[in-house]
Amino acid sequence: MGQITEFPFAPANKCRGRQRSVEAEASVLKATLYLLERKSLREITTEAIAQRAGVSKTTIYKWWPNKNLVALDAYLSSMTARVVMPDTGSAFKDFTLQLRSVTSFYKSPLGRLFGQFIAEGQSDPAILSLFRERFLYARRDAARVMWQRGVMRGEIRKEIDSEIVLDLIYGPMIFRLLTGHGSLAEDDSEAMVAAVFAGIGLPGYKEAKVPTPRRRQKKS
Amino acid sequence: MGQITEFPFAPANKCRGRQRSVEAEASVLKATLYLLERKSLREITTEAIAQRAGVSKTTIYKWWPNKNLVALDAYLSSMTARVVMPDTGSAFKDFTLQLRSVTSFYKSPLGRLFGQFIAEGQSDPAILSLFRERFLYARRDAARVMWQRGVMRGEIRKEIDSEIVLDLIYGPMIFRLLTGHGSLAEDDSEAMVAAVFAGIGLPGYKEAKVPTPRRRQKKS
């Protein structure tokens, strides 16, 4: 609750006149989730959401600018703690479990939405930006905690930027997810994290030095 | 040339009647590229292509199933050797140069198409599949050669599956490209490849062992 009111596009209620219907909002989000579990974002129409929610299409357009943002809202409202953030005492195990969990979720119907938001974002900067702010960064902040623990325990090189570490761990699987060119099996999660930790270079071969990275785009 | 005839959806010419107009095809591809350099794939309409190409819309639909596949065709026809495949004698340098080159191309207007095809592919399996077959796999085959050289020279661990290696190197940057959450600067390419080679784990810390991966989905 209180989700929508944080949105920049939500009109303010001036406390006079009829109150906003809470059931209508909840019903819209619920109907949207129902449909998203069965069809892709592109296939779903605003009309279908309105109909299933038992709400007028006009009402939807009153509170959300378009279908995609209804979907993003529904996605966020349902995503609270659906993916594990483990704390096993080993960064390697933490990341492996996490990547496995994320990957298996992303294979699910609702998880596919992840890719669909990115897809819509390619032609709609607004939704991509909102997706980053309200979803991706939250995820990364949580994952950065796992990284931090690993650094403090002396398991992870502290000279490598955390942004790079996170992208190295999650990027490859997300790449596979989006293009479908590679396996998303559980073993692969482990193999990838293992490779990221150990490096692909042979220990003897020492040309590949890790340069100290310049700090960039610090998030608050 | 001869590009279109390889397509499964291209009708066969029975050698009777008027011949297919080569200028029309070339004109369509050229017009499409022109438009794609200025607008996103989603913004471009079939009519606009037809108009700019000086060709009837019907003709386009005769040879291509839809706009996206016209664009893919145009993209492929223009992409031959636009990105470097270096051979410096060092796998680390090769991959760094390559990633840098790829990234800078993907930042360009035409390069953005990469993400837009993946985006369309999220709701259209056919185009995603064609994108993999005709673009991605060709790229990866070429990159695998760099990997192979590295393995033979003793620079890269041979026990790590090449699919994983390639995804580790390219996945993170593509992830950044698609979501826009991270920097795409040249320094980052080098830092990423360096991290992939050296690993993020501290040398002393030895829990992260690389398991021998099961072979999967061998491509011909």
Next chain:
DNA sequence: TTCCAACTGTACACCGCGTACAGGTTATCG
């Protein structure tokens, strides 16, 4: 009780897709 804003339902303008149809054009075959 008044008043305002949220709701409902229908209608509609707009746009892009893909097809249909009626013509005109250029090649090969007999």
Next chain:
DNA sequence: CGATAACCTGTACGCGGTGTACAGTTGGAA
């Protein structure tokens, strides 16, 4: 040379989804 077949062109159109307009109804706060 004429017939035939497949290409091309142009216009028109049905379809479906978007987002808005408008008229009317409902409910809560002053």
